[in-house]
Amino acid sequence: MSAPTSSTKTSTPEAAKPVSAPTPMMAQFLEIKAANPDSLLFYRMGDFYELFFSDAEIAAAALGIALTKRGKHLDQDIPMCGVPVHAADDYLQKLIGKGYRVAVCEQLEDPAEAKKRGSKSVVRRDVTRLVTPATITEEKLLNPTDTSYLVAVGRVKADGDALALAWIDITTGQFRLMESDAKRLLPDLMRIGPKEIVVAEPVYHDELLKSAFEQFGRTVSLQPAVLFDSATAAQKLAKFYDVQTMDSFGDFSRAELSAAAGALAYIEKTQIAERPSLQRPERESENSLLFIDPATRLNLEIERTLNGSRDGSLLKAIDRTVTGGGARLLAERLRAPLTDCSEINQRLDAVSFFLSEDDLGQKLHALLKSMPDMPRAISRLSLNRGGPRDLAAIANGLKVTRSIFDVLAGCEMLPQEIQAASDNLAMAPDDVHQLLESALGEELPLLKRDGGFVRNGYNAELDEMRGLRDQSRRIIAELQSKYAEDTGVKSLKIKHNNVLGYFIEVTALNAGPLTQTDDAKGKYIHRQSLANAMRFTTTELADLESKIASAAGRALAIEIGIFDELRDTAVAQADGLRACAQAASVLDVTIALAELAGGQGYCRPIVDDSRAFNITAGRHPVVEQALRKQASAPFVANDCDLSPRADGDNEHGAIWVLTGPNMGGKSTFLRQNALIAIMAQIGSFVPAGAAHIGAVDRLFSRVGASDDLARGRSTFMVEMVETAAILNQAGPNSLVILDEIGRGTATFDGLSIAWATIEYLHEQNKCRTLFATHFHELTALSERHNRLANVTIKVKEWNGDVIFLHEVIHGAADRSYGVQVARLAGLPDAVVCRAKNVLEELETQGRESKAATLIDDLPLFSTEIARAAENRSQSSQQHSSKNALNTALEGMTPDEMTPMQAMEALYKLKSIATEKG
Ligand SMILES: Nc1ncnc2c1ncn2[C@@H]1O[C@H](COP(=O)(O)OP(=O)(O)OP(=O)(O)O)[C@@H](O)[C@H]1O
Incomplete structure (x- = not known):
């Protein structure tokens, strides 16, 4: 695991030493590099960005480009590598992807300007932008379906170590805040899925928090504590939003303000001169979201599989969105399912609506397919990094949203969620749309400096300049014909290059008519001789050229002015544009979920405030699709009912202990039920025949085995840490999924831990639980605990082989068919045979009789029993001595005794007590 970035500086070792006599350019480089020690410095040299010293070594290795040398410094060769400016985006993407930060240092003046100050003067340069994982905005560098969150962690010691998170997606302008605490920090960060985390050094090093930050390695960037100052935070925020006070934004805690200030300060630091357009910060409440602990989030493979791939994840299996914004929203919903039943049901109503209005959904999806990514275009424009195509994205986006609005306006009764989206679409800034449509041409360049993007007829002066420019070009064509006729050289051409501008070119053999007479010499002024050609100009041509140049220059200046005006108008309407885009994303996700439900035969779950968990014919959404793709046998649907029992404790959910053969489908069953809960709570239909789910507040799972060697934890230790977290946090509304607890240690230790865990879940946590195990002895627990039921997976034995039926039925398994599965896996025959013999021997040695008495034999209980036995024997001994x-005391009458007799009696009593005790 890598350390946070402030400790992985990429500075030049030499930079720290006194520099004897560096060249002026190298002196400038060293100075700029010293100010940006955490970043690779892209130092602009003409058409290249060059990197020096260790930056060059790192970048050359990371990018697979040649490492060369450029001059010497302190008598040592300076390592150097470079990337062409026009291809810089690709290289930046690679470096950022590998976790580096890049400082882009530009030339701030024309080299000619620098020369005026003296031959040794260096072109002025400075860093214009820090490119970091969460602050890139270029379309090429962004994945359309990924959010790009920068998270800042704020802490206020004076408020009892209050902790809060602020997260900003600079590419879409989202800005959120929430309170957290030391225990929740990791799950909260995992939920947000940050590209970068900024935190003050003392907070990073806090023993209670450090391990959470360490999970994120190089994603964490340490920043000066002053950036997070809560006392001045409100003021800084107010300044950013250009308001007098933050009061109208809501009531934020000091820790939230500190986090928000830290996030903004980092954005300002990386964007240097530019100010991004951000939404007002919105507060999120931890209680409104389903808490998913970090291990569960990873193990359930919600967004990515355990090996990091998107294929095979729940998101990939259920994503039918057609826009980048929709895909991001779906991922976000999956990261943060809801707990509020009415909100969940509103979303479900919307999905039901599009399921029944299939044609409408298809029509809207067809429109949405051409919806550009408006929020990202706005973000680039606000950062002065946008081009004409970003303006077009806004124009086209508004066009699409207008068409969608018109379609929705024709519908009678819209569900609340869709009506709200439609209301947001109604607020689309139509004036911006009209303005952009009237201003922008058809074919648009990427960069504004290329010009040619303003529509003819939009600006009279621009049209005039273009006319002049085009007219002059026509005149040039006429001139070429005239000169060809005058000289009789048919092949005479008027050409253009950047050095000579316009010139007349003839082959060397044809140059005679332009050079031989005085008249010709006076008219055709010689400019250049090449091996096969001669070049000339005329006063007429030169005049024309300056006219063309000034008309083209003026036309471009006008276009750039128009671009800036259009950009300012669009950015001023950023909030309305984002609301429109958000509405389009909501529609996209809802229609996509309806399409999924229809295509995959999902059902609408009943989600309420009960503690029910009753799934009929449930399927695993990912495995089902995978089996279908492989044209294998279809997925076997299974029921799962953990609802409180009417005839028992009707308040708390049940525990199902699932035993069954290896490869029978236990893990699949466990996971599918957890995924069904998640899907239901994002407002999606679920892969089942019917489902009734009392909203789950916390979802925990302990599935899959992995070690965490980096943190010095063995597989078993990780398992125990995760189990401990579950037992300490799960409550009556939680759902817990435990797979094979206790398998990583000696059988009896494992069995005891599993046993005690089930008991604790039953008695203390009282939550709905699925517990898969190969310890068949655990099925005996159902006799003692009324909310516990045994289920197993059906298998068929045939000719010594085992056939998996994947069917979950009530009852307990008596064996795991491990040896048969091992044979299927290709274990050598000799090993399989020997294993069978050993197994038979173990079984005949009275495994059954052992199992029958096991309840009393278990370490856990034998301790109790031993203790009880010890207590029993102690008490009986005490009883008999008493x-x-x-009896002895009763026979004694102290009043009648002489002192001597009393002394003897005392000795007798003492001896009885010692003898019996
Ligand atoms: N309900 C089902 N219908 C069809 N195939 C299934 C079903 N459940 C599981 N399978 C298939 O069986 C394979 C094994 O499933 P799974 O890993 O869940 O078994 P398991 O009982 O947990 O095994 P083990 O105890 O060895 O870990 C899966 O890869 C899947 O393809």
């Missing part, structure tokens, strides 16, 4: 003493 009896003998009593």
Whole structure:
């Protein structure tokens, strides 16, 4: 695991030493590099960005480009590599992807300007932008379906170590805040899925928090504590939003303000001069979201599989969105399912609506397919990094949203969620749309400096300049014909290059008519001789050229002015444009979920405030699709009912202990039920025949085995840490999925832990639980615990082989068919045979009789029993010694005794007590 970035500086070792006499350019480089020690410095040299010293070594290795040398510094060769400016985006993408930060240092003046200050003067340069994982905005560098969150962690010690998170997606302008605490920090960060985390050094090093940050390695960037100052935070935010006070934004805690200030400060630091357009910060409440602990989030493979791939994840299996914004929204919903039943049901109503209005959904999806990514275009424009195509994205986006609005306006009764989206679409800034449509041409260049993007007829002066330019070009064509006729050289051409501008070119053999007479010499002024050609100009041509140049220059200046005006108008309407885009994303996700439900035969779950969990004919959404793709046998649907039982404790959910053969489908069954809960709570239909789910507040799972060697934890230790987290946090509304607890240690230790865990879940946590195990002895627990039921997976034995039926039925398994599965896996025959013999022997040695008495034999219980036995024997001994003493005492009459007799009696009592005790 890598350390946070402030400790992985990429500075030049030499930079710290006194520099004897660096060249002026190298002196400038060293100075700029010293100010940006955490970043690779892209130092602009003409058409290249060059990197020096260790930056060059790192970049050359990371990019697979040649490492060369350029001059010497302190008598040592300076390592150097370079990337062409026009291809810089691709290289930046690679470096950012590998976790580096890049400082882009540009030339701030024309080299000619620098020369005026003296031959040794260096072109002025400075860093214009820090490119970091969460602050890139270029379309090429962004994945359309990924969010790009920068998270800042704020802490206020004076408020009892209050902790809060602020996260900003600079590419879409989203800005959110929430309170957290030391325990929740990791799950909260995992939920947000940050590209970058910024945190003050003392907070990073806090023993209670450090392990959470360490999980994110190089994603974490340490920043000066002053950026997070909560006392000045409100003021800084107010300044950013250009308001007098933050009061109208809501009531934020000091820790939230500190986090928000830290996030903004980092964005300002990386964007240097530019100010992005951000939405007002919105507060999220932890209680409104389903808490999914970090291990569960990873193990359930919600967004990515355990090996990091999207294929095979739940997201990939259910994503039918057609826009980048829709895909991001779906991923976000999956990261943060809801707990509020009415909100969930509103989303479900919307999905039901499009399921029944199939044609409408298809029509809207067809429109949405051409919806550009408006929020990202706005973000680039606000950062002065946008081009004409970003303006067009806004124009086209508004066009699409207008068409969608018109379609929705024709519908009678819209469900609340869709009506709200439609209301947002109604607020689309039509004036921006009209303005952009009237201003922008058809074919648009990427960069504004290329010009040619303003529509003819939009600006009279621009049309005039273009006319002049085009007219002059026509005149040039006429001139070429005239000169060809005058000289009789048919092949005479008027050409253009950047050095000579316009010139007349003839082959060397044809140059005579332009050079031989005085008249010709006076008219055709010689400019250049090449091996096969001669070049000339005329006063007429030169005049024309300056006219063309000034008309073209003026036309471009006008276009750039128009671009800036259009950009300012669009950015001023950023909030309305984003609301429109968000509405389009909501529609996209809802229609996509309806399409999924229709295509995959999902059902609408009943989600309420009960503690029910009753799934009929449930399927695993990912495995089902995979089996279908492989044209294998269809997925076997299974029921799962963990609802409170009417005839027992009707308040708390049940525990199902699932035993069954290896490869029978236990893990699949466990996971599918957890995924069904998640899907239901994002407002999606679920892969089942019917489902009734009392909203789950916390979802925990302990599935799959992995070690965490980097943190010094073995597989078993990780398993125990995760189990401990579950037992300490799960409550009556939680759903817990435990797969093979206790398998990583000696059988009896494992069995005891599994046993005690089930008991604790039953008695203390009282939550709905699925517990898969190969410890068949655990099925005996159902006799003692009324909310516990045994289920197993059906298999068929045939000719010594085992056939998996994948069917979950009530009852307990008596064996795991491990040896048969091992044979299927290709274990050598000799090993399989020997294993069978050993197994038979173990079984005949009275495994059954052992199992029958196991309840009393278990370490856990034998301790109790031993203790009880010990207590029993102690008490009986105490009892008998007490009896003998009593009898002796009863026979004694102290009033009648002489001192000597009393002394003898005392000795007798003492001896009875010592003898019996
Ligand atoms: N309900 C089902 N219908 C069809 N195929 C299934 C079903 N459940 C599981 N399978 C298939 O069986 C394979 C094994 O499933 P799974 O890993 O869930 O078994 P398991 O009982 O947990 O095994 P083990 O105890 O060895 O870990 C899966 O890869 C899947 O393809």
